Amino acid sequence: MGPDSSSARSLGTLPAVTGRMGARHLAMTSPIRQAASAFLLILLWHGLSRLVFEPTILPSPATVLGRAVELTLAGELPRHMATSLGRILVGYSIGAILGIAVGLVISCLPWVEELLTPSLGFIRSIPPIAFVPFSIILFGIGETSKYAVIVYLVFIVLALHTTAGVHETPRIRIRAAQALGAGGAVVLLKVILPSAFPFILNGLRVGLSLSFMAVVSAELIGAQSGLGYMIMDSQTMFATDKMLVGILCLGILGALIDCSANELSRRLLARFAIPGG
Helix, strand or coil, rough: CCCCHHHHHHHHHHHHHHHHHHHHHHHHHHHHHHHHHHHHHHHHHHHHHHHHHCCCCCCCHHHHHHHHHHHHHHHHHHHHHHHHHHHHHHHHHHHHHHHHHHHHHHHCHHHHHHHHHHHHHHHCCCCCHHHHHHHHHHHCCCHHHHHHHHHHHHHHHHHHHHHHHHHHCCHHHHHHHHCCCCCCHHHHHHHHHHHHHHHHHHHHHHHHHHHHHHHHHHCCCCCCHHHHHHHHHHHHHCCCHHHHHHHHHHHHHHHHHHHHHHHHHHHHHHHHHCCCC
């Protein structure tokens, strides 16, 4: 084997090595970029609170941090956070289960799909906050009305994602399983669900993010606890520092849960990857 072939092998491995080095470099610089972005945002916030707005309208980051510590030590902030997260957990779980089940039914029965898909698309365009007063009329001012708003949004997202995932299942896989004697239940569990799994997983992630929007919408009206209630109550009392604490808590919780969901999705997709074709 001559030197030319050795050089070719070296050149062939160069893109792979470069790609791995680039990935490691990106992984190392990403936290630095995020920290720099957060620092610039805090710096801009501080400048606006000192030079543009009155401190009573836009309190400084140090003031908001102090207020957050005060609310945490008093137990008020953890109580509101736990209430909102509990509502999200219940509503998200119910909505996801119902959405996946209805999505499978819709995709497996063409006449049901023709009947329901346009309605789901229409309902999806209605913001969750518009549904809150009607939910209170239907279910009262208690917890059920708040769960219903979250279920409503998550259900529609999961139903549509599941239907899309089933439709993307290669027909050749279904026909091959049927040719081997597989019944309807086996085809559903062994062929359709694994093929639709990436779509369902993406729907679960999107629904989780949207459930934060839904819980805030539900808590802005007719609630006595939760981060949404804390934000609305702060507006009434003109306590902008407390309001910003609630808003930032929602952002931080949402970002943490979204990052966790993305990592879990990546691991699950790698674990249950299905070869194409």
